[in-house]
Amino acid sequence: MIVVKVGGSAGIDYDAVCADIAARWKNGERLILVHGGSGETNRVAEALGHPPKFVTSPSGYTSRFTDRQTLEIFEMVYCGKMNKGIVERLQRLGVNAVGLSGLDGRIFEGKHKDSVRAVENGKVKVLRGDHTGTVERVNTHLIDLLLAGGYLPVLTPPASSYDGVAINVDGDRAAAALAVALKADALLLLSNVPGLLRAYPDESSLIREIPAADVENYLEFAQDRMKKKVLGAAEAVQGGVRRVIFGDARHGQPVSAALDGQGTVVS
Ligand code: ADP
Structure with missing residues (x-):
C-alpha cells in the first residue's frame, strides 16, 4: 500500500x-490519495471577502486560523472543488475513485483545539474560536471497505473531533497517520518543490537522503509550512x-519518480 x-x-x-x-492502479498497485487545497482556499477566501489569517506558534509553526466562516470556505474548496476535481480526473482515466473528507465515517479523528497561541508583534496572544486539531486516530474500516470493493479513496481534511465537530487538520500529518494505520510501504509527500532543500529556495540544494532516525534534525532546514x-x-x-519521500508534483510522473527515489528519501 x-x-x-x-x-x-x-x-x-x-x-x-x-x-x-491511474496507470499504477490499473497495474494492480493499491494506493490512497490524500490532497490539500491551501492555494485555492486562499484565493476563494479573498474573493468572498474573508481573507485568510495565518498564525505562527511560539515554536515557529505556521497554521491557518480557522474560525467558523473560514472552516466553511475551507470545506467548499477542499471537499468540493479540489476533491471532486481529482475524483473527476481519475474517473475520466477509468479509475473508480471515491472522494471523502476525514469527517465522513470519521476517517480522521482528533481533539478540537478551540484556542491557539500565536506570536503577534513579538508578543504571545491566545486566539479563541479556532476549529483546528491534529489527527490522533484513523478509523480504517470505511477505507478497507472501499479498497475491498475496488474503489480508490481520495481523502481530504477536515477531520472530525471526538464530538463530531469539523476541524481543520494538517494534510501531511493526516497522511502520515493514515500511512501508519494502514502499515503502508511508503508515504509520498508531493509538493511544488523537488524535495527538502538545504537552502530554500535554491533547488540545487536538494537533500537526497535522510536517515529515519535523524529526520527531526532536518527541521532546521524547513521554513514555515x-x-x-x-x-x-x-x-x-x-x-x-519504511520510506517517506518528499517529491515534486509539478511535472512528469510524480508518483513513479518519487518511488524511484527522486526527491528526498527518508528511510
Ligand atoms: P503543499 O500545500 O504543496 O503541501 P506547502 O505549501 O504546505 O505545500 O509546503 C511546501 C512549501 O514549503 C514549498 O512550496 C516551499 O515554499 C516551502 N519550503 C520552506 N522551506 C523549504 C525547504 N527547506 N525545502 C523545500 N520547500 C520549503
Whole structure:
C-alpha cells in the first residue's frame, strides 16, 4: 500500500499526478490519495471577502486560523472543488475513485483545539474560536471497505473531533497517520518543490537522503509550512512506515519518480 499526499500549492500538476496514479492502479498497485487545497482556499477566501489569517506558534509553526466562516470556505474548496476535481480526473482515466473528507465515517479523528497561541508583534496572544486539531486516530474500516470493493479513496481534511465537530487538520500529518494505520510501504509527500532543500529556495540544494532516525534534525532546514512535512515524515517512520519521500508534483510522473527515489528519501 502506498499513501500519496499531494499538496495544494501553485504549480502542482494534478493531471500528471492523476495519470500516474491511474496507470499504477490499473497495474494492480493499491494506493490512497490524500490532497490539500491551501492555494485555492486562499484565493476563494479573498474573493468572498474573508481573507485568510495565518498564525505562527511560539515554536515557529505556521497554521491557518480557522474560525467558523473560514472552516466553511475551507470545506467548499477542499471537499468540493479540489476533491471532486481529482475524483473527476481519475474517473475520466477509468479509475473508480471515491472522494471523502476525514469527517465522513470519521476517517480522521482528533481533539478540537478551540484556542491557539500565536506570536503577534513579538508578543504571545491566545486566539479563541479556532476549529483546528491534529489527527490522533484513523478509523480504517470505511477505507478497507472501499479498497475491498475496488474503489480508490481520495481523502481530504477536515477531520472530525471526538464530538463530531469539523476541524481543520494538517494534510501531511493526516497522511502520515493514515500511512501508519494502514502499515503502508511508503508515504509520498508531493509538493511544488523537488524535495527538502538545504537552502530554500535554491533547488540545487536538494537533500537526497535522510536517515529515519535523524529526520527531526532536518527541521532546521524547513521554513514555515515545510516543517509540517518533516514532522509528518518523522511520525510516519517512527510509526513503522519504511520510506517517506518528499517529491515534486509539478511535472512528469510524480508518483513513479518519487518511488524511484527522486526527491528526498527518508528511510
Ligand atoms: P503543499 O500545500 O504543496 O503541501 P506547502 O505549501 O504546505 O505545500 O509546503 C511546501 C512549501 O514549503 C514549498 O512550496 C516551499 O515554499 C516551502 N519550503 C520552506 N522551506 C523549504 C525547504 N527547506 N525545502 C523545500 N520547500 C520549503
